[in-house]
Amino acid sequence: MPALCRDCCRPFKSGDDCPRCGSGRVISHPELFDLSIAHMDCDAFYASVEKRDNPALRDKPVIVGHAGGRGVVTTACYIARKFGPRSAMPMYKALELCPGAVVVPPDMAKYKGVSLAIRAVLVKATPLIEPLSLDEAYLDLSAENRLVDRPAAVLLARLARAIERRVGITISVGLSYNKFLAKMASDRNKPRGFSIIGRDEAVGQLSVLPVSAIWGVGAATAARMEAAGIVTIGHLQQMAEADLVARFGRFGHHLFLMARGEDHRPITADRPTKSVSNETTFARDIRRAEDLRAMLRPLVDKVAARLAKEDLAGFTVVLKLKTADFRSLTRNHRLPDPTCRAEVIWRIAASLLEREADGRAFRLIGIGVTDLCTGGNADPPDLFSL
Numbered sequence: 001m002p003a004l005c006r007d008c009c010r011p012f013k014s015g016d017d018c019p020r021c022g023s024g025r026v027i028s029h030p031e032l033f034d035l036s037i038a039h040m041d042c043d044a045f046y047a048s049v050e051k052r053d054n055p056a057l058r059d060k061p062v063i064v065g066h067a068g069g070r071g072v073v074t075t076a077c078y079i080a081r082k083f084g085p086r087s088a089m090p091m092y093k094a095l096e097l098c099p100g101a102v103v104v105p106p107d108m109a110k111y112k113g114v115s116l117a118i119r120a121v122l123v124k125a126t127p128l129i130e131p132l133s134l135d136e137a138y139l140d141l142s143a144e145n146r147l148v149d150r151p152a153a154v155l156l157a158r159l160a161r162a163i164e165r166r167v168g169i170t171i172s173v174g175l176s177y178n179k180f181l182a183k184m185a186s187d188r189n190k191p192r193g194f195s196i197i198g199r200d201e202a203v204g205q206l207s208v209l210p211v212s213a214i215w216g217v218g219a220a221t222a223a224r225m226e227a228a229g230i231v232t233i234g235h236l237q238q239m240a241e242a243d244l245v246a247r248f249g250r251f252g253h254h255l256f257l258m259a260r261g262e263d264h265r266p267i268t269a270d271r272p273t274k275s276v277s278n279e280t281t282f283a284r285d286i287r288r289a290e291d292l293r294a295m296l297r298p299l300v301d302k303v304a305a306r307l308a309k310e311d312l313a314g315f316t317v318v319l320k321l322k323t324a325d326f327r328s329l330t331r332n333h334r335l336p337d338p339t340c341r342a343e344v345i346w347r348i349a350a351s352l353l354e355r356e357a358d359g360r361a362f363r364l365i366g367i368g369v370t371d372l373c374t375g376g377n378a379d380p381p382d383l384f385s386l
């Protein structure tokens, strides 16, 4: 059976241990090299980052969240989970279950940075990455989309290894032939897992699972289905599509497909930012031009700061106003060169505003920059000022 070493990332014909490096971290599966849709999810994400940054915490139960009061657990590390703490549990309860836990407050800015560092590894393998949150993403590693000519399983083993080495945290990987099954697989043997759901086994494996394992079936829907005697996905598999549609409307069609392991949703790369804007609604309607200008200026500064932070610049400045009777109007001005500078945006914004501030009462003002490009092209020096 085709096999792959998760330590040296080399494929081999069959066996329990890697013939090259001797590692026992081997994954084998009949469809190992035929599947290419993956889901990856970091293990105990926030807690793993905290352990990475403070090795004294490594072997301790760690809970990330605000201690005391009405704080809740954002995540618990795998050592703490043995005692019962889970995400969203009240902190006092988690500490009752695991009194020895070290509580660390969350540091979102840091987790965002780690998420970007992970992404910098993933983009080496494919441009088709669809993030679901800071710590999980779908990857399309099919032959026509991957950037390295190796089977998806090999690329995934390499990505997991690279994230451990370069970013310092572990991930779990699910590999299958669609999003629904890849996500289900990644959850199977956390932490540091690698699981596969192949075409030949999907329907059989799904049949024994509860209906709540289907993407989109929440507690309320599951309860409704159970009341009708539909408890497992196997029950759904035995029902005709027309019957499911009659009972559940359009969702019935979704259930019919998912129960058979069919999920046609494509992996769509996250779209680049199309515009950067900011707006404010006034506490009281404003008529005077100078008052409108005073409200506009800080918005311009915020937009410029965000453009700078994201290394973006834009050709078009858009002024937005809403009149007291809720009529929206936008006014655009396109520049010959893209800008990210507050003074340039302000100059355009102020002149667009001047034409509109004719005594009418306004309830909202906003400013945006669109037709974006990277910041490197912005604001070339004026030839005459050299």
Ligand code: TTP
Pocket (backbone or CB within 6 Å): 041, 042, 043, 044, 045, 046, 047, 073, 074, 075, 076, 087, 088, 135, 136, 190, 191
């Ligand atoms: P998850 O991926 O759901 O959880 P996890 O990464 O901590 O653990 P697992 O190994 O099971 O994947 O969520 C990612 C992060 O999102 C998690 O580290 C903390 C945060 N989070 C919350 O803040 N509140 C929540 O209720 C959940 C579920 C997660």
Ligand code: MG
Pocket (backbone or CB within 6 Å): 041, 042, 043, 044, 045, 135, 136
């Ligand atoms: Mg996770």
